Amino acid sequence: MSVQHTAGTSLILRLELENSIATFGQLAKTIGENGGDIVAVDLISATKTTAVRDMTVQAFDRAHGEQIVKELHALPGVKVVNVSDRTFLMHLGGKIEIHAKSPVKNRDDLSRVYTPDVARVCQAIHADPQKAYTLTIKRNTVAIVTDGTAVLGLGDIGAAASVPVMEGKAMLFKQFADVDAFPICLDTKDTEEIIRIVRALAPVFGGINLEDIGSPRCFEIEDRLREELDIPVFHDDQHGTAVVLLAGFLNAIKIVQKPIEAVRVVVTGIGAAGVACTKMLIAAGVKNIIGVDRNGIISNKNEYDNVAWDWYAKNTNPAGVTGSLADAIRDADVFIGLSGPGVLTVDHLKMMNRDPVVFAMANPTPEIEPEVAEPYVRVMATGRSDYPNQINNVLCFPGIFRGALDCRAAEINEPMKLAAARAIAAIVSDDELNENYIIPSVFNKRVAKAVSRAVVEAAIASGVARRERLDGNYTTTL
Numbered sequence: 001m002s003v004q005h006t007a008g009t010s011l012i013l014r015l016e017l018e019n020s021i022a023t024f025g026q027l028a029k030t031i032g033e034n035g036g037d038i039v040a041v042d043l044i045s046a047t048k049t050t051a052v053r054d055m056t057v058q059a060f061d062r063a064h065g066e067q068i069v070k071e072l073h074a075l076p077g078v079k080v081v082n083v084s085d086r087t088f089l090m091h092l093g094g095k096i097e098i099h100a101k102s103p104v105k106n107r108d109d110l111s112r113v114y115t116p117d118v119a120r121v122c123q124a125i126h127a128d129p130q131k132a133y134t135l136t137i138k139r140n141t142v143a144i145v146t147d148g149t150a151v152l153g154l155g156d157i158g159a160a161a162s163v164p165v166m167e168g169k170a171m172l173f174k175q176f177a178d179v180d181a182f183p184i185c186l187d188t189k190d191t192e193e194i195i196r197i198v199r200a201l202a203p204v205f206g207g208i209n210l211e212d213i214g215s216p217r218c219f220e221i222e223d224r225l226r227e228e229l230d231i232p233v234f235h236d237d238q239h240g241t242a243v244v245l246l247a248g249f250l251n252a253i254k255i256v257q258k259p260i261e262a263v264r265v266v267v268t269g270i271g272a273a274g275v276a277c278t279k280m281l282i283a284a285g286v287k288n289i290i291g292v293d294r295n296g297i298i299s300n301k302n303e304y305d306n307v308a309w310d311w312y313a314k315n316t317n318p319a320g321v322t323g324s325l326a327d328a329i330r331d332a333d334v335f336i337g338l339s340g341p342g343v344l345t346v347d348h349l350k351m352m353n354r355d356p357v358v359f360a361m362a363n364p365t366p367e368i369e370p371e372v373a374e375p376y377v378r379v380m381a382t383g384r385s386d387y388p389n390q391i392n393n394v395l396c397f398p399g400i401f402r403g404a405l406d407c408r409a410a411e412i413n414e415p416m417k418l419a420a421a422r423a424i425a426a427i428v429s430d431d432e433l434n435e436n437y438i439i440p441s442v443f444n445k446r447v448a449k450a451v452s453r454a455v456v457e458a459a460i461a462s463g464v465a466r467r468e469r470l471d472g473n474y475t476t477t478l
């Protein structure tokens with residue numbers, strides 16, 4: 001396989017040139033000679049003696065960007081006025097906002113959308129709470145709830161620092177499935193308090209997407225909320241990840257032509273995502289999975305006070321292997337990383353069975369860099385947007401909630417998740433399937449539609465859909 005890295009750091013450099021000393025050609029030459037790629041140039045202002053230009057320059061990474069800026073600083077007649085990072089610019093003032101669906105143009109509009117007439121609408125909902133689905137934002141709105149304790153692979157960075165990720169998820173909900181989602185980042189790590197707050201918020205929302213809540217607390221929070229609420233509650237890091245992983249896994253083992261029941265899988269990071277991916281793989285027919293966390297292999301020879309690990313020890317590692325990742329990975333067919341950077345080495349890869357498949361899914365830095373792994377693996381996937389084979393829950397959560405909201409599902413159950421996984425996998429046809437294309441692109445417009453359709457059908461078949469079919473056809477908003 002071949003790995004292509006596409007993102008890097010994009011810098012906007014504001015440069016002031018003294019015309020008698022420095023030329024634009026010298027600038028461009030210096031940037032080019034230092035490996036930078038000039039993407040755009042704007043002339044901001046000019047006098048007889050100076051010119052101020054904004055140059056957008058692509059660098060490999062931050063350090064490379066800093067090196068280019070240093071070289072420009074050293075050029076006679078060039079002043080570096082400002083350096084902006086395009087990523088930070090895209091976050092200025094946040095990434096989402098609320099729009100009204102109709103303007104309030106006059107007193108008549110005012111008295112209908114607001115007092116006095118709004119009171120009649122409130123009373124209608126008071127008389128029949130189900131009307132909240134037709135008369136409020138509930139039918140299309142999801143709360144993205146986090147406590148900021150397991151944000152990507154950054155760990156416990158707190159509620160405020162988690163907001164950019166949750167805003168990003170809200171953008172993706174809207175863009176890919178027209179679901180209105182809102183970040184609810186809670187400044188508490190208390191399980192009971194989180195459950196109480198989410199329960200109290202639920203009247204506004206048609207679904208709850210739990211995000212980046214650390215394990216093992218995430219399991220109890222999700223289980224309790226699922227029991228206590230009558231709207232779907234879905235922990236994205238568990239189930240969204242597991243759905244997409246299964247889709248990529250099914251396609252990857254087709255490429256290496258290994259039967260699912262014979263495949264040996266190693267999972268590192270037995271947290272929210274690791275446990276859920278393991279359960280999904282077992283449900284799909286995988287028989288031999290070994291889990292490894294910070295203290296080594298999880299085996300039934302040990303006792304754990306973590307209930308999730310207790311389950312893991314009883315349901316995986318049939319041969320009772322003990323030790324470290326190096327002991328687990330010998331002759332493994334598939335590695336699944338849901339832990340942190342640098343966990344997997346080339347020595348580990350060399351110990352794997354023929355045609356290794358590696359899903360290094362820790363974000364933002366995978367368990368092994370694809371460029372390093374490339375010579376030793378047959379199929380390589382990461383969770384990142386800037387490499388091929390992106391195994392990321394963004395392929396799942398927009399479509400799964402679209403489907404659940406459309407059929408007003410009481411929950412998102414196992415058949416709905418399996419249907420979503422199979423729908424994602426099936427988008428890659430047998431003719432298209434290859435080492436660099438095991439999973440459709442996030443931008444493939446068929447993904448969310450296929451997922452939501454499959455989810456609605458599975459919800460109806462499993463008896464959790466609460467919305468009538470119209471004229472024999474299920475109407476979705478996609």
Ligand SMILES: NC(=O)C1=CN([C@@H]2O[C@H](COP(=O)(O)OP(=O)(O)OC[C@H]3O[C@@H](n4cnc5c(N)ncnc54)[C@H](O)[C@@H]3O)[C@@H](O)[C@H]2O)C=CC1
Pocket residue numbers: 150151152153154212213214215236237238241268269270271272273274292293294295337338339340343361362363364382383384391392393394
């Ligand atoms: N690609 C994707 O769609 C997704 C990727 N992830 C990534 O997976 C990772 C874990 O996420 P969660 O399960 O939500 O977090 P979590 O906090 O619930 O679990 C992480 C687990 O990994 C273990 N771990 C951390 N470093 C380790 C190491 N060096 N060796 C072995 N075990 C280690 C921790 O002890 C913990 O049990 C994060 O990097 C996250 O970004 C999570 C969800 C989706």
Ligand SMILES: CC(=O)C(=O)O
Pocket residue numbers: 151152153212236237362363383392393394
């Ligand atoms: C993708 C995602 O949800 C995570 O890395 O936590």
Ligand SMILES: [Mg+2]
Pocket residue numbers: 152211212236237
């Ligand atoms: Mg997450």
